[in-house]
Amino acid sequence: MHIYDGKGIFQVSKGKAKAVLTIYPTSSQIFSGESVTLRCNIQRGEVTDWEYTWRKDVVDTINRNHEYEISEVKISDNGDYRCLGKHIDQKKHSEWSDAVRLTVTALPETTLTVNPDPAYNGETVTLTCSVGSDSGWSFTWYKDQKKKVVTLSGKHTTTGATFTISRAAESDQGLYWCQGEIQSRSISSIISDPVTITVKSLPTASVKASPRGPLYSGETVTLQCDISDYRDWTYRWHRDNHLLPIPTSKTTTISLPDQAGQYQCEGTRTRRPERTYLSSSLTIVVAALPKATLTITPNPAYTGETVTLTCSVGSDSGWRYTWYKDNSKKVVTLSGRHTITVFTFTLKRAAESDQGLYWCQGEIQSRPISSIISDPVTITVKERPVAVLTLQPNWPQIFSGETVTLSCDIQGGEEIEYVFYNSGKSVYTKTEPEYRISPAKNGLYTCEGLQKRNGLKHSQTSNAIQLTVLDKPQAVLSVSPQWLNPGDSVTLSCGVKESSTGWRFFWYRTVPYTAGLLSLSDTSYSVELLSGNVTSEDSYTLIPAGPSHTGGYVCRAGRGDPVYDTLYSEPQFLWSGDLQPSVSLKIRPNRIQHFTSKSLSLSCEEKRNSTGWRLKRYREKAGESECGSNWGSIAGSTCTISSIRKKDSGVYWCESGSGEYSNAVNITVDVGTLILESPPYPITEGDSVTLSCTNRYQETNPNPKVDFYKDGVLIRNETTLEMTIPAVSKSDEGFYKCKSNEGESPESWVTVRGVTPGPSTSALVGVVVGLVVAGVLLAILLVLLCRYKKAGGPPSPRGPTWTPNRTKDLPRARLLMLGIHVCSMMLVLLLLDQVM
Structure with missing residues (x-):
């Protein structure tokens, strides 16, 4: 058998080679993101040149390398893996390896816990971090930010999965995280959720003493330790920084002066929090007895x-x-x-x-x-001194805008402040005893003194002065007489209706309104001062009054310092019924009295070059107004009142833009049955005048009988509608009226002027008088001349009859001649004077 390890054959055996699959790392848990290597070893193989087939579940992948690496494994890489070796040249292949299961686990979550939570100042706080049960993890700790590693100090300790904070303080409060790491595999867990460390202050103890306030020798004082939070406290007492061996009760009693000093207390208990802070010091001091x-x-x-x-x-x-x-x-x-x-x-x-x-x-x-x-x-x-309040100026009436001074007189040498009251309310406080009120205000005034050093009352309250401030007054002017009688004096009288004290009077004449001049408030006129314009008397006299004085007059009054002026008076007028040289007022019908509902025309007829004539009237209580303002209609120089009413009664005149006045006519409008027709202008002595009584309903009584009255006395009885005075005299001047069984006319004044010679008449009279005197002188001269002839005339110096005996006739002759010369000179001078 040959075992192939990728580098050579160590053992040879007969039969098919066997593939063996191994997964690295060999940990029981492989986490997502790790690098995983699959290694395929061929057992009993006789050759070395292999290519490998890798199978995941049912999918094959061929690779000449005997290792298959997954650099970042994922959950999707989970599955059963096998491998197969195939010889490149001999076309031999191994047996498939046994299936090996690859299990990929998601990265683990980290769990962070804090104990105790909350913590108290000075306690030990432990943070514990865990990532499953794997012991291969090490941990990193973060504070305040996820990636900000905790800065370690002497009171911080890390051991495995724990992070310990000794003697916790407020600076340790905040958010904490932790994260696990397997350093040999470069694996980090998911960072933990944050936890908050809260560090609370220890309960506070406080000491109080009873009684409170200054403590005196011989007294007993009870000290009490108060801890506001939690229960089950055991109390410990300190004096002057030494623990006292006294019972651990909440209160303790001390005696003065021996046990005076600085006291503190604290509490301890078996449960958290286990202690309090040491209280602040309470100093027990023995005070000396105070003096009241x-x-x-x-x-x-x-x-x-x-x-x-x-x-x-x-x-x-x-x-x-x-x-x-x-x-x-x-x-x-x-x-x-x-x-x-x-x-x-x-x-x-x-x-x-x-x-x-x-x-x-x-x-x-x-x-x-x-x-x-x-x-x-x-x-x-x-006794309190008396305060006396006086008013200066002490006028009975005070007007809006005036200045008054209240003086408070208090006897006594102390330094005081004077307080003035208006209706009980303080309005002025000063060290001077005078209160200047500008402008004056209504009220009931009193005063009193206060002591300057302490503000306490010094005097009795003074007498009260009631100050009633009236609206700004208007001067009232009257003109007497209002109708000019040339040569007579005219008196202007000015007064202040509400008061007669302390005034000086200012006198003005009205002129046409001009911007920039002193003017009446309604701008109907400007005013200019009369000569001698300020008087302390309430009257001003025009002596003698003449045509130039006709017109409007105004006054006002002033008093005090600074001067307080009243409003201007309403203008009052001085009229003349005489025709004036510049313009004449003509009325149609030409009479003084008129029936209501009739038409009345008034016109200003100019006599010389003057312009800007306006027709005006004056009515009692309504004052002066101009035609076209709210009565009458203007057409050229004529003012027409189409249907006159009783309120149209008044004085009418013409006034120019330069201030000239025409004659004035006092027109009476009557609602009755009879009116008296009389001339609207003064009548000259010697003239004939006819007064007529007109009946509103003349046609109903064709033959009326009327009586005429002068100054209320019957002068003609049951006469016709007319009464004629053939040659009037000054005694005929007066008020006339007529009366019948149908009614009575109003009264009208008839003015009679004496004869005032004009320039031509005076010259004629002078010539006549001169001729008469000249005739008398001439007759005297002729008589003297005849006597002279009878005496033989003057002696001839050549005549033979001249003898010294005739020298006695010489003085008489000379006197005669002197008389003739004087008479001749007087006659010549008289004639020259009359002609001039």
């Missing part, structure tokens, strides 16, 4: 105030206090005015009887401890 401190607020106090005595002994809340008065051992006698709380003694409605020395002393009632008695403190009670 007594304070009094306020001090000095004022009669009626509440006085509080406060006693303190450190910050301990366990103290109760005893109060003494006049003597350090004489306890205060309590009354209804006294209140005692934990550490205060309160005196209500302090009086002089409360004055004196006071002490206090603290006691801890649950412990035999008393403080050192306080130093004495003296309470002084005196």
Whole structure:
């Protein structure tokens, strides 16, 4: 028999050679991914050159090599394998080998366990890794990441399948993995699932003492050890870092001062966790007895105030206090005015009887401890000073926007703060006693003083001043008279309806509205100051008043520093019924009184080069307005009211863009049956005037009888509808009306002007007077001349009849000639003066 081992024949035997199949590695488990070699040996073969047939199950593969390698075996490689040898030249073959089973196992999973879990700080933690039952495995340990190998330190130990952590700490917490390896075969198991190591802190012990707070010599103190977690603890006590041989109970009692010191405790038990941390130190100190401190607020106090005595002994809340008065051992006698709380003694409605020395002393009632008695403190009670509140300026009415000053006068030399109140609410606090309110505000004001050093009340509350702030006032202007009588004075009177105190008055004349000038709020007019525009009196007089003074006037008042101004007054007007040189107001029908529902036309007829005429009217309570604004319609220079109503009664006039005024007409519109037709303009003395009484329903009474009245006195009885005054005089000026059994007309004023000579009339009168005087002088001259002739005339220097005896006639002649010359000169001068 020949046994072929691939290198030669060692033994020869007769018969067919036998193939023997061997699988390497020879382990009982072959894992997926390993390299597997199948080796075929031919027994009893006589030749060496073989080729091999490999059969897996029913599939054959031919290979000249007697080894068949599977580099990375898979589960699919599982099966029965056989081999057959065939000689290349002799065409001999061996017998098939026996079948050998190849079993491929998947890579094993790794199992990781932790004990204990959770762990406590300082304990030993063991991690155990297992991969089936095969003992050929070694293990690798990972932390925090799958491929991050644990960094070993002195407290880490690895032994076979275990990883040990001694004295576990928080830094050991985290995720852990493990993985097995067979180094001889380069096999690694599947990495384990992660496990978490949790390291918990040991329970904490704490020490507390009773009683709490400062401890004093002679006291007994109970110490207690508290452990919040778990039960079944045995307690151990330490003083000044030494274990005490005292019972292992939760509490222990010590005596002061001998056993003062630093105390700690800890707990132990038979189950996990087996111990606690050592507690923090509690220092037991023996304190010296404290001294009570007594304070009094306020001090000095004022009669009626509440006085509080406060006693303190450190910050301990366990103290109760005893109060003494006049003597350090004489306890205060309590009354209804006294209140005692934990550490205060309160005196209500302090009086002089409360004055004196006071002490206090603290006691801890649950412990035999008393403080050192306080130093004495003296309470002084005196009368509170009076506060007096005054208002400057002390006007009875204050208006919105005005500035006022409240002054608080408090007698006393202490440093105080002044507090001003409005309706009980503090609004101003300063060290100065004055409160300037700008602008003034409504309210009931009082003041009082506070002690600057402690903020306590110093004075009595002052008298109250009610400050009522009114809306900004409007000045009220009146013009008297409102109708101009040339040469007379006109008085402007200005006032503030709500107040008459402290005002100065400003006087203005209205001018056409111009942007940038002082103007009324409705921009109807601008205003310019009159000369002597500021007066302390409430009136302003135009002396004498003339046509140039017609127009609108405005006033306002101001007072205080800084000056507070009222609103401008409504404009008031000074009218003239006389025709003006620049323009005249013409009305159609040409009368003062008109029936309602009739048409009325008013026109501005210009007399010289003036432009921008507007027709305006003034009504009581409605003020001034312009035609076309909300009444009348404009066509050229004519304003027409198609159907007049009673409310259209008022004064009408024309006003130019430069501020000139026409004559004004006071028109009355009446709903009654009768109206009086009278001239709308003043009448000149000596002229004839006819007053007519017009009946709205004239056709129903063709022959009416009416009475005429002047100033309420009957002057014509049952006459016709007209009354004529052939030559009016100043005495005919007045109010006229007519009356019948059908009704009564309104009154109308008839104005009579005296004769005012014009320039031509004056010259004519002067010439006439001059001629008359000249005639008289001429007659005197002729008489003198005749007498001179009768006397023989002047002596002739050449006449023969001239004798010295005639020299007595010479002075008379000279005087005559002088008289003639004087008369002649006066006549010439008089004529020249009248002509000029």
